[in-house]
Amino acid sequence: MSFTLQSVSVRHPSAASAARRTLTDITLSIAQGEQLALIGPSGAGKTSLLHTMACALRPERGTFTAFGDQPWALNSRQRHAMRARFFLAPQTPPMPPRQRVVTAVLAGRLPQWSVWQALKSLVKPIDPQAAFDALARFNLEDKLYARVDRLSGGERQRCGMARLLVSNAQAMLVDEPLSALDPTLARQTLAILQQEAAARKATLICSLHQVELARAHFPRIVGLRDGRIVFDERREKVTDEMIAALYRNAREDIAAAPQAAQPGFPSDIASPAAVLPRCF
Numbered sequence: 414m415s416f417t418l419q420s421v422s423v424r425h426p427s428a429a430s431a432a433r434r435t436l437t438d439i440t441l442s443i444a445q446g447e448q449l450a451l452i453g454p455s456g457a458g459k460t461s462l463l464h465t466m467a468c469a470l471r472p473e474r475g476t477f478t479a480f481g482d483q484p485w486a487l488n489s490r491q492r493h494a495m496r497a498r499f500f501l502a503p504q505t506p507p508m509p510p511r512q513r514v515v516t517a518v519l520a521g522r523l524p525q526w527s528v529w530q531a532l533k534s535l536v537k538p539i540d541p542q543a544a545f546d547a548l549a550r551f552n553l554e555d556k557l558y559a560r561v562d563r564l565s566g567g568e569r570q571r572c573g574m575a576r577l578l579v580s581n582a583q584a585m586l587v588d589e590p591l592s593a594l595d596p597t598l599a600r601q602t603l604a605i606l607q608q609e610a611a612a613r614k615a616t617l618i619c620s621l622h623q624v625e626l627a628r629a630h631f632p633r634i635v636g637l638r639d640g641r642i643v644f645d646e647r648r649e650k651v652t653d654e655m656i657a658a659l660y661r662n663a664r665e666d667i668a669a670a671p672q673a674a675q676p677g678f679p680s681d682i683a684s685p686a687a688v689l690p691r692c693f
């Protein structure tokens with residue numbers, strides 16, 4: 414098993430103590446080599462779930478196991494060693510603007526390198542061929558020595574994916590990898606991620622706003638809403654109705670609901686807010 418979460422609840426450390434939890438009662442088991450898409454509306458908790466699995470957020474409750482160990486029961490050195498087994502690719506990859514693409518891509522090797530190797534690679538990239546090969550998968554090999562701040566948003570995002578490829582992660586935790594890409598590039602990029610994960614038998618967990626791509630390409634789909642799992646199904650079991658319910662906006666519900674008359678107001682006026690414009 415790559416990850417097992419049993420009744421896990423998470424609250425962001427910076428959130429007010431009275432704020433509702435970011436994730437509530439999450440139970441999920443993900444086998445090594447599985448490919449799974451996380452979908453759900455903005456603020457559903459997709460990023461927070463990926464961060465929890467990457468040990469960047471500590472559960473407030475429940476049991477979290479990664480690769481057979483409970484990371485938060487380990488000491489920080491052991492937890493750091495465990496982090497080398499997975500790679501979290503954020504939506505906007507952190508890359509110093511003046512850095513060369515080759516260095517930014519090779520940062521995917523940082524978890525495997527000693528401090529000395531990391532410093533050495535900053536001065537003279539240790540394995541530029543690996544960065545070149547990874548960039549070539551995304552047709553970006555000509556950007557090897559370009560500065561990061563000269564890249565378009567989509568190029569930058571694909572550099573982040575090239576960084577993921579040079580890591581030797583056994584689990585790839587990828588947050589909205591397609592958000593800056595046109596539809597053709599989005600499909601190609603997703604195919605490369607899935608091929609790479611399959612080739613190295615790595616687990617691939619991808620948060621996506623492109624629901625149709627998720628349904629077309631991922632065997633397992635987890636729908637999140639308001640920090641809870643709404644469904645966790647094989648893709649053939651996910652229906653249009655489940656998707657519509659997952660993304661239904663609370664405002665749509667209010668608009669669709671019959672307007673109940675309130676005491677003290679004429680029957681065609683539902684609330685004080687509704688009457689205000691009529692006063693002026």
Ligand SMILES: Nc1ncnc2c1ncn2[C@@H]1O[C@H](COP(=O)(O)OP(=O)(O)OP(=O)(O)O)[C@@H](O)[C@H]1O
Nearest residue numbers: 425427428435453454455456457458459460461462
């Ligand atoms: N650093 C933070 N401190 C406090 N609350 C946070 C923090 N980051 C996210 N949240 C809250 O946690 C909830 C889940 O956010 P999260 O980013 O995980 O959702 P998401 O599904 O990834 O959204 P999106 O699709 O918009 O990226 C939201 O209510 C958000 O406001």
